[in-house]
Amino acid sequence: MKVSELGEFGVIERLATLLAAHGHAAQNERLFAGIGDDAAVWLADGHALLATTDTMVAGVHFLPDKTAWADVGWKALAVNVSDIAAMGGRPELALVTLNLPAETDVESLDELYGGLADAAETMGVAIAGGDIVRADQFAISITVTGRGEFDNTGHPRLLRRSGAREGDVIAVTGALGGAAGGLLVLSGEAEETDTSRPLLARHLRPCPRVAAGLAAIEAGIRCGIDISDGLMADLGHVCVASRAGAVVWADKLPIDAAVSASFDDKQALSLAATGGEEYELLLTGPASAMGALAKQIDVPLRGIEYDPALSASYPVLARLEIQRMEALRRGAMPL
Amino acid sequence: MKVSELGEFGVIERLATLLAAHGHAAQNERLFAGIGDDAAVWLADGHALLATTDTMVAGVHFLPDKTAWADVGWKALAVNVSDIAAMGGRPELALVTLNLPAETDVESLDELYGGLADAAETMGVAIAGGDIVRADQFAISITVTGRGEFDNTGHPRLLRRSGAREGDVIAVTGALGGAAGGLLVLSGEAEETDTSRPLLARHLRPCPRVAAGLAAIEAGIRCGIDISDGLMADLGHVCVASRAGAVVWADKLPIDAAVSASFDDKQALSLAATGGEEYELLLTGPASAMGALAKQIDVPLRGIEYDPALSASYPVLARLEIQRMEALRRGAMPL
Numbered sequence: 008m009k010v011s012e013l014g015e016f017g018v019i020e021r022l023a024t025l026l027a028a029h030g031h032a033a034q035n036e037r038l039f040a041g042i043g044d045d046a047a048v049w050l051a052d053g054h055a056l057l058a059t060t061d062t063m064v065a066g067v068h069f070l071p072d073k074t075a076w077a078d079v080g081w082k083a084l085a086v087n088v089s090d091i092a093a094m095g096g097r098p099e100l101a102l103v104t105l106n107l108p109a110e111t112d113v114e115s116l117d118e119l120y121g122g123l124a125d126a127a128e129t130m131g132v133a134i135a136g137g138d139i140v141r142a143d144q145f146a147i148s149i150t151v152t153g154r155g156e157f158d159n160t161g162h163p164r165l166l167r168r169s170g171a172r173e174g175d176v177i178a179v180t181g182a183l184g185g186a187a188g189g190l191l192v193l194s195g196e197a198e199e200t201d202t203s204r205p206l207l208a209r210h211l212r213p214c215p216r217v218a219a220g221l222a223a224i225e226a227g228i229r230c231g232i233d234i235s236d237g238l239m240a241d242l243g244h245v246c247v248a249s250r251a252g253a254v255v256w257a258d259k260l261p262i263d264a265a266v267s268a269s270f271d272d273k274q275a276l277s278l279a280a281t282g283g284e285e286y287e288l289l290l291t292g293p294a295s296a297m298g299a300l301a302k303q304i305d306v307p308l309r310g311i312e313y314d315p316a317l318s319a320s321y322p323v324l325a326r327l328e329i330q331r332m333e334a335l336r337r338g339a340m341p342l
Numbered sequence: 343m344k345v346s347e348l349g350e351f352g353v354i355e356r357l358a359t360l361l362a363a364h365g366h367a368a369q370n371e372r373l374f375a376g377i378g379d380d381a382a383v384w385l386a387d388g389h390a391l392l393a394t395t396d397t398m399v400a401g402v403h404f405l406p407d408k409t410a411w412a413d414v415g416w417k418a419l420a421v422n423v424s425d426i427a428a429m430g431g432r433p434e435l436a437l438v439t440l441n442l443p444a445e446t447d448v449e450s451l452d453e454l455y456g457g458l459a460d461a462a463e464t465m466g467v468a469i470a471g472g473d474i475v476r477a478d479q480f481a482i483s484i485t486v487t488g489r490g491e492f493d494n495t496g497h498p499r500l501l502r503r504s505g506a507r508e509g510d511v512i513a514v515t516g517a518l519g520g521a522a523g524g525l526l527v528l529s530g531e532a533e534e535t536d537t538s539r540p541l542l543a544r545h546l547r548p549c550p551r552v553a554a555g556l557a558a559i560e561a562g563i564r565c566g567i568d569i570s571d572g573l574m575a576d577l578g579h580v581c582v583a584s585r586a587g588a589v590v591w592a593d594k595l596p597i598d599a600a601v602s603a604s605f606d607d608k609q610a611l612s613l614a615a616t617g618g619e620e621y622e623l624l625l626t627g628p629a630s631a632m633g634a635l636a637k638q639i640d641v642p643l644r645g646i647e648y649d650p651a652l653s654a655s656y657p658v659l660a661r662l663e664i665q666r667m668e669a670l671r672r673g674a675m676p677l
Contacts, residue, residue, distance in 0.1 A: 011444035015474045022455050029459040038468045047470035052388050060437045062475045102395045109346035120357050124364040133373045135382035139350045140397045144478045150485040
């Protein structure tokens with residue numbers, strides 16, 4: 008069988024199963040979380056070490072002819088920092104691996120590293136080393152480590168995919184669909200106008216929600232994921248990990264204003280619900296904690312099912328309903 | 343200018359300079375060591391976090407037609423663990439990124455991960471996650487984190503490239519030339535015989551010297567590097583970082599017995615002095631500390647200049663001579 012038939016998630020599951028069959032890491036009591044969350048979690052002394060890695064391959068993850076090298080550098084770091092944010096951690100260190108074709112211009116690398124350095128400064132990350140290898144195809148692979156705090160009983164306080172509980176409200180930071188809309192503009196599938204142009208930056212220069220993730224931890228939220236595969240797919244990851252179901256109401260989704268202005272309603276909804284690479288945080292938790300969090304962060308936090316008990320600045324747009332899981336399996340999801 | 347004209351070290355130096363010009367990381371007091379040693383060093387609470395990354399690209403770093411996938415998996419982890427060993431640290435966590443062509447057989451991945459899991463068990467490392475991406479060319483990129491201990495004044499105890507001091511003796515673990523000889527056998531440039539066959543394992547299944555690195559720290563050694571580029575090149579890295587010179591006597595080099603038996607004297611010496619991917623440790627330190635270390639580890643430790651003050655079990659084969667640096671620059675290195 009070829010990996011193309013199995014797909015990314017199929018390959019990951021197969022390799023995780025194979026490692027488990029080897030009895031691998033099962034006995035390592037310091038490995039708090041391995042394959043299956045946004046970042047691995049290692050129990051260091053008095054805190055959790057978080058580690059994540061993500062790769063961008065030219066022609067696969069970005070369009071080399073249409074993307075400035077500085078934007079590639081920015082985004083390659085941002086997508087990793089977002090994984091640390093999705094755990095409620097603080098990013099610290101980055102290692103950068105470049106797969107370089109021999110004919111790569113050194114000036115392009117200067118631009119790449121300019122964008123990378125800008126991102127590192129903005130996100131508070133130290134670029135501490137890496138590796139340079141020769142390859143046929145350009146790729147940039149970054150590993151970021153971060154730190155999660157322990158509670159006073161010595162357990163890590165983290166946003167886990169498995170942390171959703173029945174009755175939790177679901178909320179997302181910011182607004183959705185912008186990055187996917189920006190990709191359509193960049194690739195020429197949608198027209199570039201004054202209205203749609205701001206979407207390009209949403210695609211090219213994502214801003215990971217580190218502060219929101221840290222504030223979520225302080226507010227008592229314990230479930231989160233970053234929206235990299237798309238809201239519905241990532242909510243699906245949360246549901247599977249938490250053994251929960253979720254209801255998402257289409258008319259309550261927070262859609263990026265420029266997406267609404269640039270696309271018809273159906274397409275805008277589709278972009279917001281399924282568009283990837285948003286790097287907003289999807290959080291679930293008690294309504295009271297979510298309400299408190301919404302007041303503490305400077306990015307909009309919107310739920311996914313309307314709850315009149317909460318203020319207008321915090322319209323909750325969905326509710327996790329663990330008892331509905333069977334119904335959801337039969338295709339009863341409203342969206 | 344193309345990167346092929348600049349080379350790997352040229353690219354690294356250029357990018358490090360560019361980051362420094364951005365003022366990057368200079369202000370981060372937790373970053374103890376960044377670009378320029380075997381692993382980055384971050385000051386965590388009460389210990390040092392070590393992090394390193396290394397990539398193997400098919401057709402560049404290994405011969406896909408002649409290398410079993412299990413060996414690729416083993417070596418991809420081993421070369422990273424060796425970098426942690428070269429800092430005197432204990433490896434802990436690994437993240438694995440696979441760049442996979444669509445036509446890769448899933449069965450090959452199973453073998454790859456079998457070798458990886460074997461290496462992880464042997465080396466005490468937990469495989470904690472990673473990334474799977476589509477690419478034209480197979481590559482495996484691993485990041486390993488590890489731990490270094492602090493001394494009782496709160497400073498990390500590490501093997502640094504910059505730690506060599508005038509009068510230090512230089513020693514290497516094991517014997518040299520085997521991995522380079524094995525590559526010649528594997529590629530068909532040297533004949534595969536009963537005598538040369540053991541060299542294949544030296545090339546395909548390196549065993550990082552974690553225990554020796556940890557023991558070196560305990561013995562008071564503070565300078566080390568792993569031999570990945572070749573003894574002379576890696577000793578050169580130490581000399582540059584330490585602003586020191588070194589003398590290596592050809593007739594005292596510890597040459598792998600199977601190399602001596604399989605190649606003529608000149609070629610054997612060349613393999614031992616310049617062959618890469620040995621993953622032995624090169625250490626420098628006071629003769630007394632090195633003598634103590636030699637008695638504590640179960641791998642031979644050999645110096646690089648004979649010193650009659652030391653026992654026959656520890657023939658010192660060289661001496662760092664900082665005052666000779668100018669002479670060495672003029673080409674006066676005895677080897």
